Amino acid sequence: REKFFGDQVFRINVRNGDEISKLNQLVNSDNFKLNVWKSSSTFGLPVDVLVPSVSLQPVKFFLKSQGLEYSVIIEDLQALLDKEDEEMQHNEG
């Protein structure tokens, strides 16, 4: 099964159309290999994005440089996946 070591989920707040454009630029870029968990085109609703570990620094740099507010809502994705897997195996047992 695919592993997500070091990957994190960011919550990015968008307050206006300009910020939505910047965020779309980031998300649509092939360089960062982002995976959108929750999208939004409504101001005030955040966007949740899975950021691969290799892209963490450049994405953080981009967000800061563009003035986009964000927080890390899942710091260790693989840990959550491992726990889920462990619970399933326990249940099967």
Added chain:
Amino acid sequence: QERSSNNFNYGAYHSLEAIYREMDSIAGDFPDLVSRVKIGHSFENRSMYVLKFSSGKGSRRPAIWLNAGIHSREWVSQATAIWTARKIVSDYGKDPAITSILEKMDIFLLPVANPDGYVYTHTQNRLWRKTRSLNPGSPCIGVDPNRNWNAGFAAKGASDNPCSEVYHGPHANSEVEVKSVVDFIQEHGNFKCFIDLHSYSQLLMYPYGYTNKKASDADELDEVARRAAEALASLSGTQYHVGSIFTTVYQASGSSIDWAYDNGIKYAFTFELRDTGHYGFLLPSNQIIPTAEETWLGLKTIMEHVQDHLY
């Protein structure tokens, strides 16, 4: 292997095979009320099963469709659906509300609307969303099955890029998983309600997603949805936002409930279940039953309204 008869742990996530066995077990336990019906197959040739709940009085009875698991990584959706199946049979004959609903209407429950995707989340990639169909000429696999319905198909709110998570596919109903449901519902011809279960975000939405045009029944749907959200919140305080897809989240074309509504199924709703982002798609299994229990209150509110407002 999991044994049948009360040994299925509803507070855990299960493989496709285990869910299908439990569906068969429920049908076996209550043969006068429930049958497991094959409605088609997936791209990779897995069976697509629904449970049909029917007290059987009368023919071409008005019906409710409960859809779950269309996006395969939203595991609490499939888990809530199988819990709901057991809840319906357990409460029939005891709870006046569901007993009354089933006296008048049939319920069809599809717990795994995207079997290939669901298996893929168990075996390869837990975060897979789409179907597993091949896209000729592209290395990318799958179509977003909730952008593939014939409602504003390929309009803004979906992508024409096969590598996109919201790729709409080459044409409406290109996905056999979607076509199976469409064909079944159209052939039946008497569905009054279509509810789609997703996660996450804690939202209860109604049409439209593909346009900002207000649905002609939007006021009524909004009122029903608000009552359903209140009922849901009454159990544990879980708060839901209510509104049309377009105004609540974003423009989304080709969605299931838009298709249902445009094809005469007035009571069309979509739930985005727990949570609001703390765990997202990886909702811990100890939240399955609380989620299912509160969602049941919302579903019952909607189904009762449908029963009282048949058209």
